[in-house]
Amino acid sequence: MIQSGRHFGMVSFWSRFPQEKYHKTTCIMTSRINWAKAVQPLLKEYGNTKHPLDYKNVYQLIVMVVLSARDTDSHINQLAPAFFKAFPHMQTLAKATPQRLFPYMPLRNFGKKAEWLIEIASTIKKDGNIPLTLEQLTALPGIGRKSANVILREAGAPAEGVIVDLHVVRVAQRLGIVTSADPKKIEQQLMEILPQKDWGIGMALSFLGREICRPKPNCPICPMKKVCAYYRENK
Secondary structure: OOOOOOOOOHHHHHOOOOOOOOOHHHHHHHHOOOHHHHOHHHHHHHOOOOOOOOOOOHHHHHHHHHHOOOOOHHHHHHHHHHHHHHOOOHHHHHOOOHHHHHHHOOOOOHHHHHHHHHHHHHHHOOHHHOOOOHHHHHOOOOOOHHHHHHHHHHHOOOOOOOOOOHHHHHHHHHHOOOOOOOHHHHHHHHHHHOOHHHOOHHHHHHHHHHHOOOOOOOHHHOOOHHHOHHHHHHO
């Protein structure tokens, strides 16, 4: 869900989605909520749930995260077996040319993604050298903060930020836990509101958005409805 370079074209991408706003009274009410306590049921429900990308190791995870730019996880899962049969590790990927990758990448922006993957593999050289810090990951082409946060979470590395995808943008605003529609500001606010041990909330919010808090939400079964501004205003 990326456009180009390290920032993934965030402005143009996020502007495609409707943005929900709330009244000042709602902001005041939600600001009184102890969010560190309120999100615990959500973290308990989804905290250890694996990302929908069906990777087998961190090498596959990085490749699939890059490929998933402006595409669906399910589509990438379909392409992955053939891709990794041809390029099972960083060494084989580093020796490839973009043209060699193209048949395995029937997706949007395949040319740029092929270049990114080969540059990543040429830089890292082998699977054992894969970096697991936010600074090192975002220094690689095609990997921005959101992707780096996903990689760190799935690799079991300490959280250095909060995952903010399109689902998180929608759900965080509905809950009233944030006051911005901008992904960067949402991440910053969540990091300020919650202790670092709970920065896994990003993926938990994403799962909630995929399963319950969809564009047409199923509020009655939502575990967050007691503290949700959207539910309070629309029930």
